[in-house]
Amino acid sequence: MELRISDFLKPEAVMMDLSAKDKISAIKELVEHMVTNNFARDRDELFNALAKRENLESTGIGDGIAIPHARTDAVGDLILVFARSSVGVDFSAFDGKPSYIIFLIASPENKKSEYIVALAKLSRLLRKSAVREQLRNASNNREILEIIKKNEE
C-alpha cells in the first residue's frame, strides 16, 4: 500500500503558532513538543540528529517552507510534525526568504525507505503554491490535516 503523508501527521503533532524566532530555537521547540506528546523518547538525541543535519545543509527549501529532518532511534516510528510561524524563521533557504511553514520529519534508522518516500511526497506537495497558501491561512489543527489529506493524491 502506498505511503500517505497524512497517515503520519497526528492532530497533536500540529503546532499552529510557533514562538521561536531562529532556526535552532524552532527545532528545540518542535523537539520539546514531540517529547511532551510522546512522539520521541530522547530529547537530546533527537535534537542532536536534527542539528547535525542543519549544520551541513539548508533544510529551508524556499517559498517559505522548511523541512528539518533526520533518521534517529530517538523516535519509534516515522513521525511528521507541522508548525506555523507568523513572523517567519530563517532556515537559510537559498531564496533568502524566512520559513513560515515548517514540517519536521523524523524516522528510526531502520526505516530509510519510508523516510525518503515521505520526504519526497511532502516536498512535491509543498511546491504547489495553492497548498502553501491554504496551510498559511488555515485556522486550526483539523484544517491543516484536511489540507494535507485533500491535496495528496
Add this chain to the structure above:
Amino acid sequence: MKIKRLLLYLYNAEDKGIFDQVVKLCQTFESQLFVLFVLEETRIAQVPRMTREKVETIRQKIEEDGWKMLYLVEDEAVESGVRTSLHMEEGTAAGVIKKYVENYEIDALIIKRRDETRKLFISSPVPVIGL
C-alpha cells in the same frame, strides 16, 4: 587541492550508482555539494506517448522520483559530513545548469555518463566530471 563547489546533476534512478563516488569526491576536495534535478517538459511529454498515462500523473511521478533521489544523495552526503543543498527546478537541464554555475559559482559539474546527458558535456560552462 580544494574544489569549493560541485554541482551534481541527477537524471534518473540509475544515478544512484554514482552517489558514493560523488560523496568521496566531495570529501577529497572538501567541496560543498549542490544536487540538482530538473523537471523538463520535453521529457515529461515523451512518456504519455509510450504509456498513455495523463501528463499530470507522469509529471508528479517524475518529480517525486526526483525528490527521492535528491534525498537519497543528501542522506549519504550528510552521513559523511559533506555540506549539501538540494534543488528541484523546472526548465531545460542545460539552461538551469548554466544559471546555477553563474549564481552559485559552481566549480565543476558531475554527471553520470549516459546518452541523454552527452550534450551537457559540451554545453557546460565549467569542467565536467563524468562518472
